[in-house]
Amino acid sequence: MPMSEPIKYLTEENYAPYWLQPDVTEKTIKSVQSKKDYLIDLGRKISGHERFYMVGSGGSYSVQFPLRYIAEKYTKIPVLNFSSLDFLERKPIAVDEKAAGVFISQSGKTAEVLEAMRWFKGQGGATVGLTQKTESLINDEVDHPYGWDAPGVTFGKLASMYYIFGSICREKGYVIGDEMIATIDNLLDKLLPMIQLAKKRAKKQGLAMKEQTEMFVLGGGINYGLTYQFAVCTLMEMCWVHATHINYSEFGHGSIEVFTPGSAALFLRGAVEYPVSEKILEWAKGNGVECIEFGGLANDPSNLETPFTLFIELEWFSYYLSLAKNRDMNAWRYYHLYKF
Numbered sequence: 001m002p003m004s005e006p007i008k009y010l011t012e013e014n015y016a017p018y019w020l021q022p023d024v025t026e027k028t029i030k031s032v033q034s035k036k037d038y039l040i041d042l043g044r045k046i047s048g049h050e051r052f053y054m055v056g057s058g059g060s061y062s063v064q065f066p067l068r069y070i071a072e073k074y075t076k077i078p079v080l081n082f083s084s085l086d087f088l089e090r091k092p093i094a095v096d097e098k099a100a101g102v103f104i105s106q107s108g109k110t111a112e113v114l115e116a117m118r119w120f121k122g123q124g125g126a127t128v129g130l131t132q133k134t135e136s137l138i139n140d141e142v143d144h145p146y147g148w149d150a151p152g153v154t155f156g157k158l159a160s161m162y163y164i165f166g167s168i169c170r171e172k173g174y175v176i177g178d179e180m181i182a183t184i185d186n187l188l189d190k191l192l193p194m195i196q197l198a199k200k201r202a203k204k205q206g207l208a209m210k211e212q213t214e215m216f217v218l219g220g221g222i223n224y225g226l227t228y229q230f231a232v233c234t235l236m237e238m239c240w241v242h243a244t245h246i247n248y249s250e251f252g253h254g255s256i257e258v259f260t261p262g263s264a265a266l267f268l269r270g271a272v273e274y275p276v277s278e279k280i281l282e283w284a285k286g287n288g289v290e291c292i293e294f295g296g297l298a299n300d301p302s303n304l305e306t307p308f309t310l311f312i313e314l315e316w317f318s319y320y321l322s323l324a325k326n327r328d329m330n331a332w333r334y335y336h337l338y339k340f
Contacts, residue, residue: 043167065225108136
């Protein structure tokens with residue numbers, strides 16, 4: 001019987017995903033900041049539209065949630081978010097010349113995003129492309145092409161959208177628009193001091209969760225998109241951990257029955273907390289659930305900043321979890337191999 005290949009053990013010396021390479025956060029935010037004038041002008045150009053749509057898949061879907069939350073909490077602007085295939089199934093009847101759509105794809109060639117954009121454009125709506133590189137298939141066809149041209153993916157998308165939608169909100173007379181723009185202008189002052197703190201704490205957290213094969217991720221408000229992203233795109237897709245994303249507001253329906261002794265739960269703490277979040281955390285700890293709280297490392301973050309500050313904490317946790325499990329997050333079994 002042939003011998004199996006020797007196991008490659010991952011260490012901090014031989015394994016570091018590209019998104020955790022030195023200066024990726026700084027380079028990405030600075031690249032977006034360098035494109036501020038273009039993004040502000042882009043927001044101004046499409047601000048005359050009445051309805052705004054965001055379309056993307058996976059991580060490009062998750063980053064839409066904060067923008068919808070901000071629009072609904074602070075403005076009367078209709079801002080709708082969609083997963084690409086769901087958008088194509090619905091083909092919303094309200095899409096017309098009074099609508100503008102932002103079509104998000106890291107690669108710039110996601111087939112369902114491209115199809116959705118073409119349909120949207122065919123209905124008379126204005127189209128914006130948001131891709132990692134300025135030159136992309138999507139940007140070849142949209143009315144307003146944009147690429148953040150930097151290595152970081154989530155921050156490239158989300159920071160760019162803060163500028164675009166901040167400009168839209170400002171043009172429509174909402175002060176939250178100026179706050180969104182200022183958030184990105186000053187973001188590095190908040191993020192850079194966190195990185196070493198997050199890295200140090202995550203070593204202990206990742207090792208503590210080494211044997212866990214299932215995890216719950218809880219969040220809400222402006223951070224619900226990150227709750228979804230971390231459960232689906234990071235823990236399941238990259239760490240091969242069975243993960244469930246839970247909105248604090250729906251914890252009592254189903255989730256409470258499986259928060260049993262020995263299970264693991266990750267709590268995302270924001271600047272604006274759900275009234276029930278403390279009670280859920282207290283109940284989970286009292287019932288023997290292994291809990292980790294995220295959100296305590298940034299210096300007094302605003303509500304608008306927490307999708308970024310929490311992300312720093314979570315990406316380092318996932319790295320040290322992958323080390324503890326000897327799981328290379330750059331390798332997939334099926335992703336990109338099976339075409340839907």
